[in-house]
Amino acid sequence: MDFAFSAEQEELRRTVRAFLADTSPESEVRRLMETPEGFDRDLWRRMGGELGLQGLAVPEEYGGAGCGPVEVGAVLEETGRALLCAPYLSSTVLATTTLLRSADEEARKRLLPGLASGELVATLALTEDSARWDAAGVALTARQSDGSWRLTGHKTFVLDGAAADIVLTVARTADDGIGVFVVDGDAAGLTRETLPTMDPTRRQARLDYHEVPAERLRTHGDGWDLVAEVLDRAAVALAAEQVGVASRALDMAVEYAKVRHQFGRPIGSFQAVKHLLADVLLEVESARAAAHFALLAAEQDDPRLPAVASLAKAFCSDACLQATGQNIQVHGGIGFTWEHPAHLYLKRAKTSQLLFGDPAYHRELLAQRIGMDAVEGAV
Incomplete structure (x- = not known):
């Protein structure tokens, strides 16, 4: 491949x-x-x-x-x-x-x-106060009356939720199933509030639903099967973005190491800095390989996609956080200032690490998806 x-x-x-x-x-x-x-x-x-x-x-x-x-x-x-x-x-x-x-x-x-x-x-509204990324975290309810659906509850940490024209909302129905509902951004009973977050370059919002009219999206089987598939594909997409963030952070660090002089020579000539940057390069290129493999799996509807998605999300999250953190380390004091962009990349890395589940969550999913949990239970 x-x-x-x-x-x-x-x-x-x-x-x-x-x-x-x-x-x-x-x-x-x-x-x-x-x-x-x-x-x-x-x-x-x-x-x-x-x-x-x-x-x-x-x-x-x-x-x-x-x-x-x-x-x-x-x-x-x-x-x-x-x-x-x-x-x-x-x-x-x-x-x-x-x-x-x-x-x-x-x-x-x-x-x-x-x-x-x-x-x-448009956006997808899934998470609530529990911040869970599985079906058990869905508490917002969908009630059918006179042939129409009404949603009651709230969602939080919704990407671009305050600005979206359409909000695809994941809700629990009376039969305890999961459905996905199409909601207009200006629907009656829907209130939206932008949340203060670590990363100012990506907006998140809290959405409150008070008998909000909605249209149920038709799905193949239970709605959670669709949501789970979307989350896997979104994790792969985010892994690709994390590679871009990490790659730019590495470039910034290398550029600075060439021009910042200490003791009469560029700091990039010191062995400690060389080793640090070499380690980051290895992580970034390994993350790029993982992300590209996952993108191909998504492209080909590879049955291994769920496992590959979790692998890529966990690895790329760690690599991105390492690259952006070490970028600040190489820059030293200036890297901590508001005026320098290094902190913006670190903040994007940290929030992306948690989005769609953190590395520990995805490593646990990976173990389940390749059957390692069953093997451990049998030992």
């Missing part, structure tokens, strides 16, 4: 990098961090209209390019490098994947063209 991007995918990556260099420099990232929505709607539409980035994985019949997870992963590496303030992970990965993997053709026809063009922003 060839883990490398093809020539066309490399060209896509170069195009995205050049676009983000012009539209998402550090100054723009810092400006958007302070805005109410946390991203630029006009730029979001440009990304969809000019480059077609939001529609890469959307079939042509719904207004997309008909590509797949590998192309989306190439884009995510670059958005991670630039710390792009935009709902790409929430709308293009979480929401779009949920619709594509559902059994609801009507919802796909109605929503996917707007998501692909950038006219709409």
